[in-house]
Amino acid sequence: MVDPGPPSGHHIGLVFLGGTVGAVVRVAFATWFPVSVGAYPLTTFVENVTGAFLLATVLTIVAVRRVVDPTVPLLVGTGALGAFTTYSTLAVELVSLQADGHLLTLALYSAGSLATGILAAVAGIAVGRRLGSGRGSHDQDAGDGAT
Amino acid sequence: MIWLAVAIAGGLGAAARFVVDAWITARLRSPAPWGTAIVNVSGSFAAGLVAGNVSTGVLTGPTGVILAGGFLGAYTTFSTAMVQAAQQWLDDRRTAGMVNLIGTLVGCGIAAGAGVLMTGR
Numbered sequence: 447m448v449d450p451g452p453p454s455g456h457h458i459g460l461v462f463l464g465g466t467v468g469a470v471v472r473v474a475f476a477t478w479f480p481v482s483v484g485a486y487p488l489t490t491f492v493e494n495v496t497g498a499f500l501l502a503t504v505l506t507i508v509a510v511r512r513v514v515d516p517t518v519p520l521l522v523g524t525g526a527l528g529a530f531t532t533y534s535t536l537a538v539e540l541v542s543l544q545a546d547g548h549l550l551t552l553a554l555y556s557a558g559s560l561a562t563g564i565l566a567a568v569a570g571i572a573v574g575r576r577l578g579s580g581r582g583s584h585d586q587d588a589g590d591g592a593t
Numbered sequence: 594m595i596w597l598a599v600a601i602a603g604g605l606g607a608a609a610r611f612v613v614d615a616w617i618t619a620r621l622r623s624p625a626p627w628g629t630a631i632v633n634v635s636g637s638f639a640a641g642l643v644a645g646n647v648s649t650g651v652l653t654g655p656t657g658v659i660l661a662g663g664f665l666g667a668y669t670t671f672s673t674a675m676v677q678a679a680q681q682w683l684d685d686r687r688t689a690g691m692v693n694l695i696g697t698l699v700g701c702g703i704a705a706g707a708g709v710l711m712t713g714r
Contacts, residue, residue: 452615452619453611453612453615457611458608458611458612461604461607461608461610461611462604462605462607462608463604464607465603465604465605465606465607465608465667466600466601466603466604466607467600467603468603468607468667469599469600469602469603469604469606469607469662469663469666469667470596470599470600470603472603472662472666472667473596473599473603473658473662473663473666476662494671494672494675497671497672498671498672498675498676500672501672501673501675501676502672502675502676502679505676520611524607524610524611524673525604525607525611527672528607528610528667528670528672528673529603529604529606529607529666529667529670530672531670531671531672531673532665532666532667532669532670532671533633533636533637533669533670533671533674533697533701534633534636534637534639534640534661534665534666534668534669534701534705535640535661535662535666535669536671536701537637537640537641537669537701537702537704537705538637538640538641538644538661538705538709540701540702540705541641541644541702541705541706541709542644544702544706545709556698556702559671559698560694560695560698563671563674563675564675564678564679564682564694566675567672567675567676567678567679568679568682568683570676571676571679571680571683
């Protein structure tokens with residue numbers, strides 16, 4: 447979502463590097479905080495919501511400040527935070543909850559992930575606009591397209 | 594060694610997402626973020642295949658973690674999906690945003706379930 451056009455080797459390398467870090471941190475948390483069968487998958491949930499907030503914040507700061515260099519959005523955004531969060535683990539967790547008959551947890555996890563995830567992204571965009579426009583509370587609007 | 598493998602698999606997964614997303618986005622020229630949705634659904638299907646093969650004992654040892662946690666976990670992304678849906682919502686493309694949000698979850702769940710079923714678990 448950063449830079450339309452064919453991705454260059456340099457750009458792919460930045461995403462790769464960020465992805466190594468994001469994936470290791472996510473798998474490390476999953477190892478340290480295992481979730482028992484049938485329970486609400488809290489580890490994936492917290493990782494995903496945190497990552498959605500941070501990605502929205504980073505990408506908004508970059509957009510507000512009109513940063514041209516793609517290093518931060520590709521390394522930190524698409525790479526690290528993109529890989530720190532996951533949809534496939536969430537999907538497999540939904541399948542396990544369904545297969546084991548934990549339908550209430552399935553519904554709570556589905557609705558909870560979407561509602562909290564999009565609220566986290568909206569909050570991240572708001573925080574990013576504030577930080578990007580120079581952290582002051584006086585000129586908060588520098589957000590979208592003043593000129 | 595397992596962590597090194599997870600790191601490399603994660604880097605490859607993120608890079609694959611970046612390339613596939615750019616390829617789809619360049620071809621569809623749609624305002625809707627189809628690239629992310631297709632990446633997430635296809636990755637969820639593959640993760641279902643891996644999970645099924647782990648539970649039937651076809652995949653053993655650290656292979657499941659490297660493939661599912663490393664590669665597919667990083668290939669798919671929740672954060673980008675949420676940021677794109679939030680942008681659709683804030684741009685007053687609210688119906689499209691909601692369809693994207695709920696459609697991706699349902700699509701990923703069904704795809705993962707189909708992947709598990711195909712392994713005969």
